Amino acid sequence: MDRPSYEDLLERHFNLSSIDKEHVYKEIKLITFFHADKSQQFLHEYAKQIKAKEPQVPATYFFSMFGLTVSSFLAMLALKKVVVPISLETISAQLYRNETYKINTIALRLHSNDWKVGDGSREWRRQEISLLFTSTVTPLLDCISDQVQIRPRELWGQLLNGLEYGKTIAIQLAETADERQAINDDFHWLTKQASHDLFNSLKNRLDFPLKEIENPSVPGQMQRMKATCCLYYQTEGSKGKCYTCPRMSVKEREIRKKEIVAEVTQ
Template identity: 30%
Template sequence: MEQARNEALAERALGELEAQFFFIRGLPDEGELSVKLAQLFERRHADMLLVKYGKHIRALDEQAPATYFSGWLGMLCAAQQYMISRYDAAFDFSPGNLTVNLYQKEGRPVFGFRLHDAKTLSVPAGDRAGWRRQVLTALYGETLRPLLVSLAQAAGLDAGQLWGQIATRMYYVRDMTLAQADSEKLRAKLTEDFQALLSDLTPDVFGRPRHPLDVKFRYVDDPRKPGERLRMKVSCCLAYKTDTDHGYCYTCPRMSGTEREERKLKLLAGAK
């Protein structure tokens, strides 16, 4: 009976991860890359992913695909965070249980995460705080930390820049899930569990001198909505290192005040 309940819960939860966090169950018809996260710890597999993805985004080198892909990994982190708060449960996000797939969807490249064992859930046995710390430590210390080190080495970047992409994405998704929460109880749990991520995990879990997700954001004026503010990115996504006319993002921390004002005028002109 207990096993049947857990399997039903896993099925319902996986459906939500598919709808909101880019999880998939099968190989996409237009998939061109399928690799386990554990394989990306090896340089040749990391290089292969960055080269293949880089062609889609017209990258000038392997650095932009590394930062872009790290943003996608932020969805993986946000998904586990959602599981903890929504269901008091967690899927196994160990490197060997997750495959990432690169495929085309509506004319653009996307990544989908696929669980090999999508039925087994970890659930708290009395000590929810201790269980939560264990789940998050495994995700960040055993899956994300070595993965980002590998990607950073392949791209010639500091891993901190990749952690910044994850942080930017996670705070965005946190705000979205809070806005969509269907009860005050869920909203309170989402807030509490996100705070626990920042306070319960020490920097050494991430292999960084400081907690890479515990950040203080700066804000800039929203050019399209007078009186409103936009959160700046934690680190540069390197969009300017693609063969496009994108340049720096309006919320890029590398942009000077003068450059941002010039970009603001271009955005306003383009909106007319």
């Protein structure tokens, strides 16, 4: 197993690092989110970083990013037949100063070398994905949603946004038709067919309806509306809701569409 090259792939494409970032000023292990006082301290610092006006905003931002991490887990199962050791105990979130771009930002850090090789079968991949959700993803999401008083549905939608972005990356990394098929099959299974037991719910919490709107930058081309709102409009300096926001009214979207078209055609 070529672990160094796998770690490099995760850092370059999925923002998951196996070494500490420089200039880290706040860090928390995922398991520590279950301690409300320490969780609130970290989320408060993250809220200041993204200039959030409400305590729910850092939660939506975090789970969009965490969705990318989860997608890396699925990608490595399909592409390399390896299990990335992602768990509540092995992942931390680091707030740090990026001196190159002179900004404060966030990254996830992997603290384990316990990678495992599998047979690559569909059954094996689904078993590993199920274990990741029941032991890590779902408990973490339920915990944070309760702490910041936001509906779990809102965070599942953000996780889905990150997952879908990561899927496009995984497809680009695939070298064979079989690898691309495995990625498509696993993402479809997870978001449409996986048991509700994975989500501590009566339904598959990632099964959001597909709603499309016209891409204002490419006339005639459709793009997916986000599953839930990221709450960007609740940050300082925002220009309002995103064009793909499900909370945007038809009238608001038409106004925003005209603004985007004007910007593109300048």
